[in-house]
Amino acid sequence: MLSLPIAPTVIELPFRLSATFEIIALVVLVAILAFDLILAFKRPHIPSTKESAIWVSIYVGLAIVFAGLLWIFGSGDHAFAFVSGWALEYSLSIDNLFVFVIIMGRFAVPRKYQQEVLMVGIILALILRGIFIVLGVALIEQFSWLFYIFGAFLLYTAVRQVFENHDEMEQTEGRFIGWLRKRVAMTNEYDGAKMRTVIDGRKVWTPILLVFIAIGTTDLIFALDSIPAIFGVTTDPFLVFTANIFALMGLRQLYFLLGDLIDKLEYLHYGIAFILGFIGVKLVFHAMHANELPFINGGNPIEWAPDIPSWLSLIVIIAAMTVAVVASLIKIRVDARKAVTADDRTDVDA
Numbered sequence: 001m002l003s004l005p006i007a008p009t010v011i012e013l014p015f016r017l018s019a020t021f022e023i024i025a026l027v028v029l030v031a032i033l034a035f036d037l038i039l040a041f042k043r044p045h046i047p048s049t050k051e052s053a054i055w056v057s058i059y060v061g062l063a064i065v066f067a068g069l070l071w072i073f074g075s076g077d078h079a080f081a082f083v084s085g086w087a088l089e090y091s092l093s094i095d096n097l098f099v100f101v102i103i104m105g106r107f108a109v110p111r112k113y114q115q116e117v118l119m120v121g122i123i124l125a126l127i128l129r130g131i132f133i134v135l136g137v138a139l140i141e142q143f144s145w146l147f148y149i150f151g152a153f154l155l156y157t158a159v160r161q162v163f164e165n166h167d168e169m170e171q172t173e174g175r176f177i178g179w180l181r182k183r184v185a186m187t188n189e190y191d192g193a194k195m196r197t198v199i200d201g202r203k204v205w206t207p208i209l210l211v212f213i214a215i216g217t218t219d220l221i222f223a224l225d226s227i228p229a230i231f232g233v234t235t236d237p238f239l240v241f242t243a244n245i246f247a248l249m250g251l252r253q254l255y256f257l258l259g260d261l262i263d264k265l266e267y268l269h270y271g272i273a274f275i276l277g278f279i280g281v282k283l284v285f286h287a288m289h290a291n292e293l294p295f296i297n298g299g300n301p302i303e304w305a306p307d308i309p310s311w312l313s314l315i316v317i318i319a320a321m322t323v324a325v326v327a328s329l330i331k332i333r334v335d336a337r338k339a340v341t342a343d344d345r346t347d348v349d350a
Helices: 019-042 049-073 076-106 111-142 146-163 166-183 208-230 237-248 251-264 268-289 310-349
Strands: 196-199 202-205
Touching: 019 049, 019 111, 019 237, 049 076, 049 237, 049 251, 076 111, 076 208, 076 237, 076 251, 076 268, 076 310, 111 146, 111 208, 111 237, 111 251, 146 208, 146 268, 208 237, 208 268, 268 310
Parallel strands: none
Antiparallel strands: 196 202
């Protein structure tokens, strides 16, 4: 019987990229992030829709260019692994925007200074994800059975994403914020984007401190979700980290581009939950193929577990986000028509 080659569950790269290419790429990416950070702090303003759209397009274009460079200086596998990881992380990063909207609204952050707050949040996210990537790669190299744990955690996160909401997260953070306010000298007024200000000759904290704590906590939670997910695509630390950088670059502009719409995309979290669940199942299958646990199948690989090709993962990610966004937009339009019809009936009755 003819046996067909099966695509690997996690993309196996034919070789590592040269250290020179990786160093140059990271230096350039850090320079771009530094420029974006300086721009946000030097020119605090409310970006227009046009400005935000241009910057989002630029960052997406840079990701595509980077994928092309990976193809040239690496291989098609490197480029495909990056694009798959970037698409996954980009879709998961959009979920951050839901919480950013809640945080900005709850603390009444002046819209003019939201750019600076978001940039600090993005830098914190990169630092936390960098730490988790280094730890994750080191652990996976020694303990392949961790894919079982990563897969189970993503399945749990997917279920939580469906049945929980961000209001519950807000209540948990609210208790901590209340505890902190009682123990730290703090004003209720903002002084630009400063964390400290002087009132009646006394230095006190501004609400920006609370905003940074809330965003930092959010970044930590999302890092715990996203890093195990991208290990379902590739375990190469350079590609994992660059995929995260490109996913977070432009997130600030995307926040202003979508504006209040992001909070109205009612079905988006279902799409994200489906992606997390799919990657979770994929990681469990991968763990079964590389099984070394003595109490599972006698420590031997489980051959009947299906392989999920990486190209299928990319299709699922794109399809899930597309369906979720389109369904949400349709619901917004239907609700708007119902509201107009109800107003018309009210006018007639009057």
